[in-house]
Amino acid sequence: xxxxxxxxxxxxxxxxxxxRTGQNxxxxxxxxxxxxxxxxxxxxxxYTTPLLNQLFLxxxxxxxxxxxxxxxxxxxxxxxxxxxxxxAATGVLYTIPSLAFIFLLLPITGLxxxxxxxxxxxxxxQIIYRNIVAGLANVPMDSKDAGRGMGMTDRQLLWRVELxxxxxxxxxxxxxxxxxxxxxxxxxxxxxxxTLGAPLYQxxxxxxxxxxxxxxxxxxxxxxxxxxxxxxRLLAPWRxxxxxxxx
Amino acid sequence: MIAASRIAEVEAGRPAASVSYQHVTKRYPGQDExxxxxxxxxxxxxxxxxxxxxxxxxxxxxxxxxxxxxEITEGDVLIGDTSVRDRDPARLRREMGYVIQQIGLFxxxxxxxxxxxxxxxxxxxxxxxxxxxxxxLGLIGLPQSLRDRFPSQLSGGQQQRVGVARALAADPxxxxxxxxxxxxxxxxxxxxxxxxxxxxxxxxxxxxxVTHDIDEAIKMGDRIAILEExxxxxxxxxxxxxxxxxxxxxxxDFVGADRALKRLALMRVRDIDLWQAPLAFVGQATAEVRxxxxxxxxxxxxxxxxQRRPVGWLSESDLRAETxxxxxxxxxxxxxxxxxxxxxALADLLQSETQYAPVTDADGRIAGVLSIEIISEFLGSPxxxxxxxxxxxxxxxxxxxx
Numbered sequence: 001x002x003x004x005x006x007x008x009x010x011x012x013x014x015x016x017x018x019x020r021t022g023q024n025x026x027x028x029x030x031x032x033x034x035x036x037x038x039x040x041x042x043x044x045x046x047y048t049t050p051l052l053n054q055l056f057l058x059x060x061x062x063x064x065x066x067x068x069x070x071x072x073x074x075x076x077x078x079x080x081x082x083x084x085x086x087x088a089a090t091g092v093l094y095t096i097p098s099l100a101f102i103f104l105l106l107p108i109t110g111l112x113x114x115x116x117x118x119x120x121x122x123x124x125x126q127i128i129y130r131n132i133v134a135g136l137a138n139v140p141m142d143s144k145d146a147g148r149g150m151g152m153t154d155r156q157l158l159w160r161v162e163l164x165x166x167x168x169x170x171x172x173x174x175x176x177x178x179x180x181x182x183x184x185x186x187x188x189x190x191x192x193x194x195t196l197g198a199p200l201y202q203x204x205x206x207x208x209x210x211x212x213x214x215x216x217x218x219x220x221x222x223x224x225x226x227x228x229x230x231x232x233r234l235l236a237p238w239r240x241x242x243x244x245x246x247x
Numbered sequence: 248m249i250a251a252s253r254i255a256e257v258e259a260g261r262p263a264a265s266v267s268y269q270h271v272t273k274r275y276p277g278q279d280e281x282x283x284x285x286x287x288x289x290x291x292x293x294x295x296x297x298x299x300x301x302x303x304x305x306x307x308x309x310x311x312x313x314x315x316x317x318e319i320t321e322g323d324v325l326i327g328d329t330s331v332r333d334r335d336p337a338r339l340r341r342e343m344g345y346v347i348q349q350i351g352l353f354x355x356x357x358x359x360x361x362x363x364x365x366x367x368x369x370x371x372x373x374x375x376x377x378x379x380x381x382x383x384l385g386l387i388g389l390p391q392s393l394r395d396r397f398p399s400q401l402s403g404g405q406q407q408r409v410g411v412a413r414a415l416a417a418d419p420x421x422x423x424x425x426x427x428x429x430x431x432x433x434x435x436x437x438x439x440x441x442x443x444x445x446x447x448x449x450x451x452x453x454x455x456x457v458t459h460d461i462d463e464a465i466k467m468g469d470r471i472a473i474l475e476e477x478x479x480x481x482x483x484x485x486x487x488x489x490x491x492x493x494x495x496x497x498x499x500d501f502v503g504a505d506r507a508l509k510r511l512a513l514m515r516v517r518d519i520d521l522w523q524a525p526l527a528f529v530g531q532a533t534a535e536v537r538x539x540x541x542x543x544x545x546x547x548x549x550x551x552x553x554q555r556r557p558v559g560w561l562s563e564s565d566l567r568a569e570t571x572x573x574x575x576x577x578x579x580x581x582x583x584x585x586x587x588x589x590x591x592a593l594a595d596l597l598q599s600e601t602q603y604a605p606v607t608d609a610d611g612r613i614a615g616v617l618s619i620e621i622i623s624e625f626l627g628s629p630x631x632x633x634x635x636x637x638x639x640x641x642x643x644x645x646x647x648x649x
Contacts, residue, residue: 140349140351140354141349142347142349142350142351143351143352143353143354145316145347145349145351146345146347146350146351146352146353147351147353147364148316148340149314149316149340149345149347149351149423150340150341150345150364150365150368150413150414151336151337151338151339151340151341151342151365151368152337152368153337156368161353161355164355165353165354165355167355236355237397238354238355238356238397238398238399
């Protein structure tokens, strides 16, 4: 990993992050301290752009990942033999190390947002796809039988019965995918996107910086996860609390 | 006003349609033997036809071919005059009520939304569908307060009622019911059966009803189709015919050794020849009553009031007085009604450990006397071919002492 970072160090250098000189000097004296509050307050605006960039990147990547995984899942719901194929394919993509993935894309999309979005969306595919497929598979047989027996077409059954009933599992997948995307998105500094990874890697020896950049990233994961949980409860009011606790 | 006329229109309903199986065969891929073998069956409009048989007899396949959730291999099924094969499956199914054992309510939809399923598929507007749902909740005897609950918040019996209401929502001419009461406990099952029979007297749908329980078949069916393994029709007859004259050993076996007793469930007290007891009135000379006792069918005198309503049985000591007193030693219980089901009447007799029970008409006047002996003779008669009458031959006490 250290080797990898060394290799991409020139890339990081290209990112215009912030002026390192002087500002944290008062804090250098208290190097032993974990967190330097005064410096944090003075310099908080340094993190605004990386924070917003990262949030935007995560939302775009999860949205695209969801759209693609959803299409795959619906296709394989009709043609069950596609399930192992899609599972294997998304699984293989999931195993590619993030840095290697960025380099693989370099000749095609270069550095920048496009590469970052592609990498992050591809990583979400496996989790979201599998959760949609599992959710659809877990729809009670008798609900489907009743729906079909009452004259629903396949499409009506899908949109009125199967997808609503699979919703809790689908959102559960989105939650995992979102949290892991937040984590990986910091690495997108190596694709030359100014995420929270940028301040993180630039001053890796300055603890206050690590706490703020890392903390904001963790906070983002927690907030997005909580929002999705709220959405799940609002969209699936029929689920009793005892069942929700399992997810 | 608009609402009232709409409900009237719904209540008037669409006429029930006949269902006709015409040489229907069903083969499943990979199976040598057909699951259903040349089945022909006519179900008249407004009747309940029960398909009954052991597992593997193809009864569920037979039912599902009507709404094409199972496709027909050979032959045809006609609804009225129209072949189901000529219909778009989804449209066809919207015209048939469908109730399954697992009920299959949509867990994510409220009771009202579940009931509105087919009306919404048919393109009714929300208000009309909602109105219909409320009306059906009333019809199946569920309080309106349940309308916005989710199925998981209902008891099993309530869920099954909602399942029936959902099937009736668009007033379908035909109802398909696949072991609809199979998953509820015996007490609730009996209640649901009775409710459905009561409902059927109002709605008069053509009902195809699958069960593996011959007792349920006898209770629910206007006609019963007994299917053998491989989907061969063993007999298609009314419950009484089935019990009296089983077509073959299979049917006899399936109907069971106690079919004579089952027949009692189909009969009412008025269907049997009752005995007459000597009647006594208050103030009548006992000598007169004693004279009537000689050679009477019932060897005890029954005291009745001026309206000929039974008051009680006169005992030896009652008859020792000059005239008949107003308060006999023994009450008239059990008191039966001409419309009582024979099986219940027998149960009453056995339970009260008496041999005779006065039977009254709708006005409470004496119509005759039912005795264990009458039932025993009936069960022993050649037409009933009793095989197990041990159950009713247990010793019973006389209604009078000594």
